[in-house]
Amino acid sequence: MSRSKAAQDPKVLGRDERGGPVQVFFAPAGSRRRPTIDRAEGIYMWDTEGRRYIDACSGPVASNLGHGNTRVIEALVKQARRACFAFPAAFESEANAALADLITSLTGPGLERAFFVSGGSEANETAIKLARQYAVAKGEPERCKVIGRMPSYHGATLGALAVTGDPAAEALFGPMMKIMPKVPAPLSYRVPDGHTAESWAHEAAEALEREIVRQGPETVLAFIMEPVGGLSTGALVAPDAYHRRVRDICNRHGVLLIHDEIMSGAGRTGTFLAADHVPEARPDIVTLAKGISAGYAPLGVVLAPREMVALVAEGGGFAHAYTYFTNPLSCAVGLAVVQEMLEHDLMANARRMGTVLRARLEGLMAHSPLVGDVRGKGLLMAIELVADKASKAMIPLERMAPYRIAELALERGLIQYVRRTAKGAYGDWLMITPPLIVTEAQIDEIVSILGDCLEALAAELRAAGVALGHA
Numbered sequence: 001m002s003r004s005k006a007a008q009d010p011k012v013l014g015r016d017e018r019g020g021p022v023q024v025f026f027a028p029a030g031s032r033r034r035p036t037i038d039r040a041e042g043i044y045m046w047d048t049e050g051r052r053y054i055d056a057c058s059g060p061v062a063s064n065l066g067h068g069n070t071r072v073i074e075a076l077v078k079q080a081r082r083a084c085f086a087f088p089a090a091f092e093s094e095a096n097a098a099l100a101d102l103i104t105s106l107t108g109p110g111l112e113r114a115f116f117v118s119g120g121s122e123a124n125e126t127a128i129k130l131a132r133q134y135a136v137a138k139g140e141p142e143r144c145k146v147i148g149r150m151p152s153y154h155g156a157t158l159g160a161l162a163v164t165g166d167p168a169a170e171a172l173f174g175p176m177m178k179i180m181p182k183v184p185a186p187l188s189y190r191v192p193d194g195h196t197a198e199s200w201a202h203e204a205a206e207a208l209e210r211e212i213v214r215q216g217p218e219t220v221l222a223f224i225m226e227p228v229g230g231l232s233t234g235a236l237v238a239p240d241a242y243h244r245r246v247r248d249i250c251n252r253h254g255v256l257l258i259h260d261e262i263m264s265g266a267g268r269t270g271t272f273l274a275a276d277h278v279p280e281a282r283p284d285i286v287t288l289a290k291g292i293s294a295g296y297a298p299l300g301v302v303l304a305p306r307e308m309v310a311l312v313a314e315g316g317g318f319a320h321a322y323t324y325f326t327n328p329l330s331c332a333v334g335l336a337v338v339q340e341m342l343e344h345d346l347m348a349n350a351r352r353m354g355t356v357l358r359a360r361l362e363g364l365m366a367h368s369p370l371v372g373d374v375r376g377k378g379l380l381m382a383i384e385l386v387a388d389k390a391s392k393a394m395i396p397l398e399r400m401a402p403y404r405i406a407e408l409a410l411e412r413g414l415i416q417y418v419r420r421t422a423k424g425a426y427g428d429w430l431m432i433t434p435p436l437i438v439t440e441a442q443i444d445e446i447v448s449i450l451g452d453c454l455e456a457l458a459a460e461l462r463a464a465g466v467a468l469g470h471a
Contacts, residue, residue, distance in 0.1 A: 032407075040067030043435050043442055045415070053410070056446045057417035058435050061230065061263045061380070064291035065340055066435040072296045072336045079332035088326045095331035102338055103292075103301065106272045110282055112306040115318075116299065116326045116334075120262035120289035121155030123300035124224070127285045128159055129320045131222045131256050134308050137315035143221040146258075147211055149204075150182040151421045153232035154224060154260050163224050166232070168423050181215060183207040185229075186238040189373045189384055190392060190427055201238050205245040212253050222256040222285075227274040228377050230263035232421045234384060234429030235376030243281035250284075259283035262300070266291030267341050267436060269378035270351035277377070284308070291436075297333040298324070346436040354378035356440050357432065360447040368454045369471045370395070379436060385428040387461070388469030396466060397424045401457065405430055408453040414446065 035047035043066050045053045058064060065072065079095060086093055100114040115130070117123050128146055135143040148154065150165035158177040161169055165182045186201035195203065212220050223246065229236030250257045264274035265288040275283055285308075289300035312318050324330070341347065358374060361383055365371040372386035385402065387395045395401040402418035409416045417431055434446060461468060 034410075042066045042068065043438055051413065053413045053415050054442070054446055054449070055415050055435065056409075056450075057415055057431055057433050058291075059295055060290065060417050061268070061431065061433045062290040062293075063295040064266060064268060064346070064436045065294040065296075065337060066437045067295075069294070069296070069337075069340060071340050072294065072333060075332050075336035076296060076329065079329050082328075084327075084329045085324075086328055087323075088321075093326060093328040093331060095328045095335060096326045099331045099335040099338070102335060103288075104303065106338075107286065107303055110284075110305050111286055111303040113304050113309040115302040115304070116331055117302070117322055118298040118324050118327075118330070119300045120260075120287065121157045121160045121300075122322060122325075123262065123287035123289050123302050124154045124163075124258075124260055125157045125159040126300075126302045126320060127258050127287050127304075128163065128222070128224075130302060130304060130308070130312065130318065131258065131285060133312050133315070133319060134256075135221055137311045140218070140254075142219050143254075145180060145215055145220045146222045146224055147181045147183060147208065147215075147220060147255075148224050149185040151185055151232045151426050152182075152224075152226065153230065153421065155262075164232075166422050167425070181211055183211050185225075185233055185236065186242050187233065187426070188236060188238070188375060198239055198241070201242040202245070204238075205242050205249065208246060209249045209253075212249065212255060217253040217255070220253065220255050222258050223250055224258040224260055226260045226262075226264060227277070227283075228264040228269050228380055230380075231417075231419045231431060234427065235380050235382035235431065237375055237377050240278045240281075243278040247281040256284040258285045258287070260287050262287060262289045263291075263433075264377075264380055266294075266338075267347040267350055268380050268433070270347055270354060271378075272347065274377070274380075292337065293330060293334045294337045296337065297330040299330040299334050301334075341436065344437075349438075350378040350436045353434075353436075353438050353440065353443060354381065357381055357434075357443050357447075360443055361432065364447055364451050364454070367471050368451065368458070369468045370401075370454050370458055376432075379433055379438070381432045382429045383432065385430065386469075387466060389471075390469055393469075394424070394428060395461065397428075399461065399464070399466065402428050402430055404457055404460070405450075405453050408456050409449065412449050412452060414449040414453070 038046050038048045043055050104112050146163045148163040148165050152165040154160045154164045162177045163180045184204045186204040188197040191200040259275050286303040293299035361374045371383045372389050373384040387393045406416040406418050
């Protein structure tokens with residue numbers, strides 16, 4: 001569509017019918033406008049035209065309880081009537097204390113303190129700053145480097161981007177930040193020649209030790225990683241041996257291990273923390289967001305050991321805050337979300353339905369030439385898109401396959417969440433992450449529609465002359 005036609009069509013982003021800008025901070029000019037939300041309930045959402053959609057991704061992997069949960073809404077309204085905002089410099093908050101007590105009772109020893117912020121990027125930024133102030137308080141001011149993985153994603157602030165492994169983001173924002181060292185992620189599908197998934201995971205762990213030594217162990221502050229991958233690695237699940245080896249390496253060099261559980265935490269993988277799957281490799285600091293408030297209010301959490309927080313406090317206090325940190329409204333919502341999850345045993349449902357979802361996706365892989373891999377844990381699952389399974393050849397990047405699938409899905413009443421890492425350099429995948437309340441029948445409906453979308457995309461690719469392998 002030409003620029004002039006786009007300006008005249010109110011269904012296209014760029015200019016509205018009056019010639020003014022429309023969502024210019026959200027999508028490129030010329031993009032199709034999205035439906036307008038009217039209401040939502042459970043795993044379903046309706047637009048203002050009355051059309052129903054299945055939320056197959058929990059928004060950006062956030063709406064763990066689904067939509068319209070009565071308990072959470074009542075808690076929000078009750079707290080709003082008491083006090084929406086109270087800055088911690090002036091007041092303590094019952095909601096903050098109750099949520100901190102509940103979360104730390106679930107995370108167990110070594111993570112006894114909670115600091116609440118407004119989301120995942122803030123949580124990871126806060127974790128890095130806490131680690132730095134802890135090192136200074138211990139008399140180790142030379143520790144300032146945080147090693148991340150390539151690929152990875154830890155947030156949109158410059159501090160979080162500095163530890164993110166994404167060459168495209170580095171090229172855009174690198175001149176504005178100090179990019180931190182990276183080591184390979186233990187990718188399980190596209191592994192280098194001569195490696196299996198297990199041997200590559202071992203090599204990725206050894207690369208961490210080599211990088212710590214190369215940087216100078218006395219200068220390395222922390223290693224940050226997702227215990228189960230999010231969008232940057234498509235629900236990557238590394239072997240348990242990788243986690244144990246990373247924990248051992250960090251211990252020997254005095255390096256803090258930070259687990260980014262923005263996506264994987266709050267019950268999504270079937271345990272409260274994804275770290276709980278390998279208890280002998282416990283992290284020193286954990287960050288949570290998204291599912292901890294299930295999309296009902298902005299909330300993120302940094303969990304840290306009692307001793308770490310005490311030492312920072314004795315050194316003059318934590319030199320870090322945000323306007324809305326520890327706000328009572330978000331904390332009240334988070335408390336209701338976690339209580340609801342526990343009362344209805346949604347972590348167990350994530351385990352049961354995760355097994356069902358994996359089986360259905362593997363069935364899809366057996367029949368579709370475009371699905372090369374199924375991976376994940378619990379209800380944090382992904383499929384990798386390929387042009388040929390035998391060679392693992394990718395669909396040509398210019399076809400924008402994940403985004404096209406999302407468009408085809410939306411047309412069919414299915415909401416998908418996709419984002420490319422490094423402009424597709426590491427592969428293309430789709431996350432399938434429905435709310436933790438999902439049923440087996442709903443999973444069948446999600447996978448059926450997804451199968452239709454894959455068939456439609458395969459037909460488009462063949463028509464465009466793209467050679468596809470056999471199912």
